[in-house]
Amino acid sequence: MTSTLVTGIGELVTNDATAGDGSALGIVRDAAFAVEGGRVAWVGPASDAPACDQVLDVEGRAVVPGFVDSHTHLVFAGERSAEFVARMAGEPYTGGGIATTVAATRAASDDELRLQASRRLAEMRASGTTTIEAKSGYGLSVADETRILRISREFTDETTFLGAHVVPAEYAHDRAAYVDLVCGPMLAECAPLARWVDVFCDRGAFDEEESRRVLQAGMDAGLMTRVHGNQLEPGPGVRIAVERGAASVDHCNHLSDADVDALAEGSTVATLLPGADFSTRAPYPDARRLIDAGVTVALATDCNPGSSYVTSMPLCLALAVREMHMTPAEALLAATLGGAQALRRDDIGTLQVGASADFAVLDAPSYVHLAYRPGAPIVATTWRAGARIAP
Numbered sequence: 001m002t003s004t005l006v007t008g009i010g011e012l013v014t015n016d017a018t019a020g021d022g023s024a025l026g027i028v029r030d031a032a033f034a035v036e037g038g039r040v041a042w043v044g045p046a047s048d049a050p051a052c053d054q055v056l057d058v059e060g061r062a063v064v065p066g067f068v069d070s071h072t073h074l075v076f077a078g079e080r081s082a083e084f085v086a087r088m089a090g091e092p093y094t095g096g097g098i099a100t101t102v103a104a105t106r107a108a109s110d111d112e113l114r115l116q117a118s119r120r121l122a123e124m125r126a127s128g129t130t131t132i133e134a135k136s137g138y139g140l141s142v143a144d145e146t147r148i149l150r151i152s153r154e155f156t157d158e159t160t161f162l163g164a165h166v167v168p169a170e171y172a173h174d175r176a177a178y179v180d181l182v183c184g185p186m187l188a189e190c191a192p193l194a195r196w197v198d199v200f201c202d203r204g205a206f207d208e209e210e211s212r213r214v215l216q217a218g219m220d221a222g223l224m225t226r227v228h229g230n231q232l233e234p235g236p237g238v239r240i241a242v243e244r245g246a247a248s249v250d251h252c253n254h255l256s257d258a259d260v261d262a263l264a265e266g267s268t269v270a271t272l273l274p275g276a277d278f279s280t281r282a283p284y285p286d287a288r289r290l291i292d293a294g295v296t297v298a299l300a301t302d303c304n305p306g307s308s309y310v311t312s313m314p315l316c317l318a319l320a321v322r323e324m325h326m327t328p329a330e331a332l333l334a335a336t337l338g339g340a341q342a343l344r345r346d347d348i349g350t351l352q353v354g355a356s357a358d359f360a361v362l363d364a365p366s367y368v369h370l371a372y373r374p375g376a377p378i379v380a381t382t383w384r385a386g387a388r389i390a391p
């Protein structure tokens with residue numbers, strides 16, 4: 001088995017609190033790590049590095065774990081720039097535009113969907129992302145939800161069934177029939193193609209009782225749970241997610257004290273999506289309140305054509321620091337280890353021995369530049385399981 005030594009690392013973020021400087025990021029300076037069989041085999045000071053078959057010298061650059069983007073709607077057709085223009089002129093975001101994307105997605109061929117998704121994934125990889133989650137939810141029929149998940153699986157193993165995204169127009173007068181469809185025939189076809197079930201529990205989407213039904217049906221079909229909740233107004237999303245033992249509840253813009261307490265006591269990660277707040281000009285979630293209460297926080301892009309056509313995790317980090325008062329270290333941790341926890345994965349999100357060798361080499365001396373130099377193409381190269389995936 002060929003081994004590779006990645007060396008010349010000015011600043012290595014391992015996310016191993018027992019390594020390096022003893023901070024949560026486990027920073028090792030003048031560092032190296034060895035990769036064998038796609039996994040990290042050794043980490044430490046470059047001066048102590050073992051001999052390897054190949055050497056990759058990054059010449060003083062910083063290296064961070066690859067970003068884990070635990071919330072994307074990767075597969076869809078069309079775009080909604082006109083809706084963005086209207087919103088920036090003062091119209092509120094309601095989620096109603098989802099129907100536009102459903103129509104475009106249903107009309108697109110498999111190859112069109114595949115081509116568009118692959119372009120978005122290439123952007124994500126070029127900005128340092130090594131793992132993505134991808135949701136269905138723009139099909140909203142048995143055939144189209146199945147098709148989206150089948151195509152999503154060509155890009156990632158972390159696929160999520162989101163038939164309960166919104167009620168499609170053809171069921172507008174019979175919501176219960178749509179929930180029956182989601183929990184019955186649609187789930188039956190989609191469950192074998194998904195690892196997760198998700199529900200948009202919010203104003204204009206699904207209410208508490210409907211959301212509980214969807215999550216329970218998904219669990220009965222062997223899927224693990226995640227929830228879109230508390231984005232547009234206070235509501236039951238967080239409470240349901242924690243009660244169901246969901247891996248993550250995403251958005252979390254409007255939280256009660258009881259919601260924060262429940263998250264702090266439970267194992268559900270609060271995934272914050274600042275790209276959505278930026279793109280809908282909505283108030284950002286109170287990240288400090290969550291972190292100070294001891295809640296595990298993740299950052300993700302929520303890449304979708306309506307509320308967050310964002311593929312860049314570095315942009316999300318910069319927004320989290322500038323707008324949500326997270327420290328650069330907290331933001332990086334949330335975008336890597338936090339995302340891994342939101343996907344219940346312990347093999348990604350760190351660069352400790354045994355982890356998948358997923359990393360980004362930065363054209364910068366420190367990870368802080370991710371937030372400090374917003375908009376600069378700061379990721380030089382991205383590597384997954386020890387192989388270069390971008391550029």
Ligand SMILES: [Zn+2]
Nearest residue numbers: 071073228302
């Ligand atoms: Zn979403």
